[in-house]
Amino acid sequence: MENKNVIKATRQEIMEILGVTPRNLKEIEKKNQLQERLNANGYKFIEKVKKGRNYEYYMEIAENIDNGVLLKSVLENVFKVRKYLSFSEYYTIRYVFAKAKWQGASQSAIAEKVGVSERTISNWDNILKEKGLIKQDGYYYYKKDMNTFEEHQICEEEYSSYWRNKKYIKAMKSLQNRYDRGEITWEELCVAIAENEEIRRSVEGKYCFRIKKYIIDALNVTCKDYFELIKKVFLTDIGLEYIELKK
Incomplete structure (x- = not known):
């Protein structure tokens, strides 16, 4: 099968091309209609080859098909x-x-x-x-300036750090509730508030996001x-x- 125009397909791909079920394909092959049905869909059937427990179908695009x-x-x-x-x-x-x-x-x-x-x-x-x-091959990571809307690529660590900080800021509300219930002291709450302010400044005015990276x-x-x-x-x-x- 050295001809570069030859297409190799699995049984599942043949069913998808013909739009049939496994049972339908079995019936088509039993009646020797596979070549006819593939021709109707723009393919010229060449041969079917057994590979282990499966079959491979070889065909090429019909020259006279629109x-x-x-x-x-x-x-x-x-x-x-x-x-x-x-x-x-x-x-x-x-x-x-x-x-x-x-x-x-x-x-x-x-x-x-x-x-x-x-x-x-x-x-x-x-x-x-x-x-x-x-196939997905990781992500591309970006940072958007919410004032200028400019986007710049960043590393995964900066992206992860941004979202860890966002999560920490969100968790501050629960710390306030814990203080109100007497579970932590005022000093502990003040330390958390000071840390939260520093973290808040680190994420202010920007938004980090990621896009899936695909490869062929x-x-x-x-x-x-x-x-x-x-x-x-x-x-x-x-x-x-x-x-x-x-x-």
């Missing part, structure tokens, strides 16, 4: 979406940012860019992760195949405006 029809089939059957352009824009952003190791592209920013809800972006992220197309699974060749298909169909519609999300 790219728009093929993409529609992939989006509906593999990703279970009908927001064709929005998902294609989303996929392009996730793929390019992960491939180029760019920072930024938060779920809220992508949602605003492609015109869907933040929850939808979260669901799409989960789909890509479940299919092994992208280099072993999953279909990730690039989907991106190339999206480019063929939607390149002029998507354009390059999404690059402004890059920090």
